[in-house]
Amino acid sequence: MATDIDGNAVASDVRDGLQDAIDTLADAGHRPGLATVLMSDDPASETYVSMKQRDCEEVGIEGVHVEIDPEAPAEELFDAIDDLNARDDVHGYLVQMPVPDHVDKRRVIRSVAPEKDVDGFHPENVGRLVAGDARFKPCTPHGVQKLLEAYDVETEGADAVVVGRSEIVGKPMANLLVQKAPGGNATTTVCHSRTDDLAAKTREADIVVAAAGVPEMITGDMLSEGSVVVDVGINRVDADTEKGYELIGDVDYDSATEQASLITPVPGGVGPMTRAMLLWNTVKAASEQTGVDVDL
Numbered sequence: 273m274a275t276d277i278d279g280n281a282v283a284s285d286v287r288d289g290l291q292d293a294i295d296t297l298a299d300a301g302h303r304p305g306l307a308t309v310l311m312s313d314d315p316a317s318e319t320y321v322s323m324k325q326r327d328c329e330e331v332g333i334e335g336v337h338v339e340i341d342p343e344a345p346a347e348e349l350f351d352a353i354d355d356l357n358a359r360d361d362v363h364g365y366l367v368q369m370p371v372p373d374h375v376d377k378r379r380v381i382r383s384v385a386p387e388k389d390v391d392g393f394h395p396e397n398v399g400r401l402v403a404g405d406a407r408f409k410p411c412t413p414h415g416v417q418k419l420l421e422a423y424d425v426e427t428e429g430a431d432a433v434v435v436g437r438s439e440i441v442g443k444p445m446a447n448l449l450v451q452k453a454p455g456g457n458a459t460t461t462v463c464h465s466r467t468d469d470l471a472a473k474t475r476e477a478d479i480v481v482a483a484a485g486v487p488e489m490i491t492g493d494m495l496s497e498g499s500v501v502v503d504v505g506i507n508r509v510d511a512d513t514e515k516g517y518e519l520i521g522d523v524d525y526d527s528a529t530e531q532a533s534l535i536t537p538v539p540g541g542v543g544p545m546t547r548a549m550l551l552w553n554t555v556k557a558a559s560e561q562t563g564v565d566v567d568l
């Protein structure tokens with residue numbers, strides 16, 4: 273039986289570790305500021321931004337929230353972006369995706385000032401990550417890296433399989449695992465929907481990171497004994513619960529736990545880490561913009 277990787281505990285440690293840095297910034301007269309921009313009435317997006325705002329409040333980061341009517345012209349969003357790029361009190365911000373169809377998503381990503389792009393999605397920041405000179409590591413893969421570190425999982429020389437190649441999870445995850453740097457040096461395979469015989473790939477892996485968005489697609493028989501399994505997936509499926517749904521991962525926990533040595537549960541695994549690493553990136557942004565050195 274695998275041991276659960278406790279994402280809530282590691283995230284709490286990350287947040288505690290940020291406190292000194294936030295205090296150092298405060299002593300120098302600066303409070304880190306994080307803004308969220310929402311141009312959507314999707315309840316899930318609303319929940320995500322309100323959680324991010326609550327996280328800010330808890331650690332002493334100034335939260336700013338900007339809401340744009342989803343029916344408004346795209347230029348309203350771009351004006352808000354220009355405004356946030358210019359504000360001294362906002363060190364980092366993100367535009368909650370998805371944006372409405374009439375807004376060019378790629379232009380949004382390109383318009384965020386790279387030094388405030390705490391999601392790490394701007395092409396300059398993607399390029400820096402790939403070049404081994406990351407400014408902001410995207411929050412989810414960075415969180416996975418921290419979880420592996422916290423549980424002493426040796427990535428160097430390990431065979432890692434990442435299932436999924438999205439810009440926000442799969443690709444940056446693979447980039448971090450393959451980097452010639454601590455938390456990297458893994459021999460990394462990236463799988464996707466066109467991969468032939470996925471199970472043959474995952475069965476060879478010491479570390480499997482599942483980020484496909486397909487409920488319980490990774491089953492125990494697809495894993496090698498003793499492997500480390502990180503389940504990034506958050507899938508809302510109909511269920512006989514008060515809310516009418518439940519959240520499940522991309523890994524079939526019950527069968528996977530029979531094979532794996534370590535496994536992240538859903539919820540309580542990667543999710544809390546994503547949120548913690550957004551705060552981490554915000555503090556890093558504040559330190560760089562104010563010139564106040566902090567220990568991160």
Ligand code: NDP
Pocket residue numbers: 412435436437438439440441442463464465466467470483484485486489504505506507542543544546547
């Ligand atoms: P995307 O839909 O953008 O990407 C999914 C990727 O998985 C694609 O590359 C796709 O391949 C691949 N894929 C889909 N089906 C299969 C399959 N049957 N076999 C192999 N590969 C497959 O999703 P995201 O990366 O944004 O998110 C992935 C999951 O992680 C979702 O459940 C999401 O909710 C969750 N998530 C969780 C976070 C957290 O904090 N825990 C943060 C972000 C996301 P192709 O490219 O060929 O289409």
